[in-house]
Amino acid sequence: xxxxxxxxxxxxxxxxxxxxxxxLNNRTDATTRIAPETRQRVLDVIRxxxxxxxxxxxxxxxxxxxxxxxxxxxxxxPSTSADFxxxxxxxxxxxxxxxxxxxxxFTSAPVTDGRRKVFHxxxxxxxxxGCILLGRDIPHDExxxxxxxxxxxxxxxxxxxxxxxxxxxxxxxxxxxxxxxERARELGHREFAYVGAGEGAESADDRMSGFRAGTxxxxxxxxxxxxxxxxxxxxxxxxxxxxxxxxGYADGVALxxxxxxxxxxxxxxxxVVVTGVPAESADADIxxxxxxxxxxxxxxxxxxxxxxxxxxxxxxxxxxxxxCHFVEGQTLGEPRRDRS
Amino acid sequence: xxxxxxxxxxxxxxxxxxxxxxxLNNRTDATTRIAPETRQRVLDVIRxxxxxxxxxxxxxxxxxxxxxxxxxxxxxxPSTSADFxxxxxxxxxxxxxxxxxxxxxFTSAPVTDGRRKVFHxxxxxxxxxGCILLGRDIPHDExxxxxxxxxxxxxxxxxxxxxxxxxxxxxxxxxxxxxxxERARELGHREFAYVGAGEGAESADDRMSGFRAGTxxxxxxxxxxxxxxxxxxxxxxxxxxxxxxxxGYADGVALxxxxxxxxxxxxxxxxVVVTGVPAESADADIxxxxxxxxxxxxxxxxxxxxxxxxxxxxxxxxxxxxxCHFVEGQTLGEPRRDRS
DNA sequence: CCGAGTTGATAATACGTATTATCAGCGAGG
DNA sequence: CCTCGCTGATAATACGTATTATCAACTCGG
Numbered sequence: 001x002x003x004x005x006x007x008x009x010x011x012x013x014x015x016x017x018x019x020x021x022x023x024l025n026n027r028t029d030a031t032t033r034i035a036p037e038t039r040q041r042v043l044d045v046i047r048x049x050x051x052x053x054x055x056x057x058x059x060x061x062x063x064x065x066x067x068x069x070x071x072x073x074x075x076x077x078p079s080t081s082a083d084f085x086x087x088x089x090x091x092x093x094x095x096x097x098x099x100x101x102x103x104x105x106f107t108s109a110p111v112t113d114g115r116r117k118v119f120h121x122x123x124x125x126x127x128x129x130g131c132i133l134l135g136r137d138i139p140h141d142e143x144x145x146x147x148x149x150x151x152x153x154x155x156x157x158x159x160x161x162x163x164x165x166x167x168x169x170x171x172x173x174x175x176x177x178x179x180x181x182e183r184a185r186e187l188g189h190r191e192f193a194y195v196g197a198g199e200g201a202e203s204a205d206d207r208m209s210g211f212r213a214g215t216x217x218x219x220x221x222x223x224x225x226x227x228x229x230x231x232x233x234x235x236x237x238x239x240x241x242x243x244x245x246x247x248g249y250a251d252g253v254a255l256x257x258x259x260x261x262x263x264x265x266x267x268x269x270x271x272v273v274v275t276g277v278p279a280e281s282a283d284a285d286i287x288x289x290x291x292x293x294x295x296x297x298x299x300x301x302x303x304x305x306x307x308x309x310x311x312x313x314x315x316x317x318x319x320x321x322x323x324c325h326f327v328e329g330q331t332l333g334e335p336r337r338d339r340s
Numbered sequence: 341x342x343x344x345x346x347x348x349x350x351x352x353x354x355x356x357x358x359x360x361x362x363x364l365n366n367r368t369d370a371t372t373r374i375a376p377e378t379r380q381r382v383l384d385v386i387r388x389x390x391x392x393x394x395x396x397x398x399x400x401x402x403x404x405x406x407x408x409x410x411x412x413x414x415x416x417x418p419s420t421s422a423d424f425x426x427x428x429x430x431x432x433x434x435x436x437x438x439x440x441x442x443x444x445x446f447t448s449a450p451v452t453d454g455r456r457k458v459f460h461x462x463x464x465x466x467x468x469x470g471c472i473l474l475g476r477d478i479p480h481d482e483x484x485x486x487x488x489x490x491x492x493x494x495x496x497x498x499x500x501x502x503x504x505x506x507x508x509x510x511x512x513x514x515x516x517x518x519x520x521x522e523r524a525r526e527l528g529h530r531e532f533a534y535v536g537a538g539e540g541a542e543s544a545d546d547r548m549s550g551f552r553a554g555t556x557x558x559x560x561x562x563x564x565x566x567x568x569x570x571x572x573x574x575x576x577x578x579x580x581x582x583x584x585x586x587x588g589y590a591d592g593v594a595l596x597x598x599x600x601x602x603x604x605x606x607x608x609x610x611x612v613v614v615t616g617v618p619a620e621s622a623d624a625d626i627x628x629x630x631x632x633x634x635x636x637x638x639x640x641x642x643x644x645x646x647x648x649x650x651x652x653x654x655x656x657x658x659x660x661x662x663x664c665h666f667v668e669g670q671t672l673g674e675p676r677r678d679r680s
Numbered sequence: 681c682c683g684a685g686t687t688g689a690t691a692a693t694a695c696g697t698a699t700t701a702t703c704a705g706c707g708a709g710g
Numbered sequence: 711c712c713t714c715g716c717t718g719a720t721a722a723t724a725c726g727t728a729t730t731a732t733c734a735a736c737t738c739g740g
Contacts, residue, residue, distance in 0.1 A: 355719075355720090356719070356720050356721080357720090358719080358720060358721080358722095359718095359719065359720080362719095372718095372719095373716095373717060373718055373719085374718070374719080375717085375718060375719085378718080378719085397725090399725095400724095400725050400726070401724075401725055402725090403725080
């Protein structure tokens with residue numbers, strides 16, 4: 001019933017608790033010497049008993065635990081956003097495995113208003129050495145507080161500063177979105193529209209800024225909030241738009257569907273590019289053009305960055321931006337002559 | 341910037357550390373009394389400083405870490421067996437969340453020969469209060485050692501005893517398989533065959549024993565190892581079998597495909613039932629009849645069982661079997677007259 | 681045979697919190 | 711004046727590990 005402790009190991013090996021600790025940590029200083037046979041005896045007992053140091057106690061004295069926390073602002077294994085999280089988690093796990101770290105999922109954080117909060121009654125953040133933050137959007141005040149408390153963390157997805165620089169690994173939406181626009185321009189397109197919120201979250205800001213860069217400051221902005229795909233389509237066609245840059249994948253699919261239903265040819269009458277195509281498209285009938293977010297790589301690098309932070313707090317490059325991969329779909333083509 | 345402690349609070353409020361702790365935990369026993377004004381003074385200082393008790397030190401005192409380990413014998417977030425693990429993990433997470441426990445994924449366990457081992461050089465099993473074991477098959481010696489070391493654990497999937505009873509939460513394959521056979525019998529079937537290994541793993545044993553019970557000890561056994569689906573099909577037809585009970589879903593699909601290619605009608609000429617239909621069939625063209633394994637529920641209950649073990653080691657029901665749900669597909673029907 | 685140096689191990693302590701035993705002070709009753 | 715009972719607070723300790731100071735035993739040169 002009671003947990004095995006160093007004291008137990010010591011008793012079994014006929015040594016003191018201190019020796020067990022020294023052996024365990026493989027200390028070989030000039031000041032701390034241990035006879036080879038004694039060391040072996042201790043190691044044998046450890047192996048036989050399967051003893052492992054209590055991380056909580058270890059954490060009391062040391063600073064590192066070989067445990068990386070993973071905090072998700074939604075549940076970790078959800079049904080709906082499975083496709084969203086899974087690639088991140090794969091990358092995180094793979095890197096953690098290589099670093100010989102365990103992963104602690106903060107499932108104990110209570111869910112209020114449909115989302116978790118890092119800072120609740122008695123948060124257990126400090127059990128882990130540091131933490132990976134995962135979530136569509138992360139409250140600004142939580143990031144600020146993490147910074148204030150000097151807790152090592154890395155956010156997955158680019159984040160603005162919050163009471164100091166926020167370490168993060170994001171995808172370069174701006175460059176990727178700009179590239180999409182320029183590719184359309186090369187095909188002859190001149191009338192662009194950005195479809196989506198275009199603000200609110202960093203990811204939306206970046207896409208929009210990339211769009212602006214590609215259109216040299218021009219282009220329309222069609223918000224989707226509160227509108228049906230059909231209404232958006234009408235607005236686009238009425239404005240003479242030939243290329244729609246759609247923020248969300250779901251919105252993109254809906255727009256293409258609406259166009260098809262009305263006999264509007266895609267990409268003949270309207271080209272549609274999507275800023276974020278899922279790895280495995282669920283809608284096999286629509287091969288949308290756009291770019292793919294390197295989710296697995298982002299997960300991997302976020303752990304790597306966290307490890308760097310833990311090793312050396314003065315790491316310089318706190319923010320990493322990874323390139324997105326272009327997806328050659330079938331929804332971008334030359335515009336009709338009679339329109340441009 | 342050293343972390344603020346109860347000692348600091350005590351100094352600021354002009355009391356002892358013990359009083360701070362007592363106030364913090366709102367202790368109001370007859371034995372521990374605190375003057376209202378003193379309590380208020382302490383509370384004020386706590387509020388002003390924004391102090392929060394160090395969860396690590398707190399866990400140090402209470403013996404349980406509120407951490408449940410999850411050990412997977414393959415990687416946790418794989419690409420291939422995603423469908424296999426995901427539902428289990430969902431259930432595990434949901435239950436852990438309710439219990440206010442965190443989940444520790446043992447990603448630090450080195451992978452040797454394509455699989456992880458619980459007991460390796462310096463395993464960190466004891467970091468968690470107990471552990472959930474997840475894997476297609478779990479080495480007998482590992483289970484035995486866990487029992488020998490009196491480490492609290494629960495296996496997902498039924499397991500035979502190994503040096504003592506093995507706590508587990510499984511699916512009742514025997515009952516479900518038997519039911520499939522009996523359902524076929526009601527439709528007029530008399531010639532059955534079990535297709536698959538039928539031994540080796542507990543899950544296969546259970547299916548086979550259910551099959552035997554349903555056929556009253558009769559029925560053929562067609563092993564698939566080293567044979568093509570076509571060969572198996574030939575053997576079945578030659579033996580006059582009208583209902584094939586297939587162990588693996590993939591084998592079932594292959595068998596049905598092979599039959600279609602040869603113009604063998606399913607279920608007209610041959611009924612096929614599958615002992616384990618995935619939640620979302622990837623092969624949409626084949627709606628196979630069989631039963632569904634309650635994976636999410638298994639995950640949930642395994643955590644629940646572990647929690648019970650941790651609370652009271654003398655828990656009686658160490659093994660739980662959950663019912664499987666019948667899936668009404670289109671591969672089971674009445675046998676042709678001219679055959680039976 | 682003695683002091684110095686070396687080897688190998690231990691006792692003591694710190695980390696921050698929770699709990700228990702103890703203690704000082706005080707009013708009242710004898 | 712002494713003791714008992716009560717209140718309110720503190721000292722002491724435990725949790726399990728890491729580290730530092732200390733210590734006993736032994737070797738060796740002189």
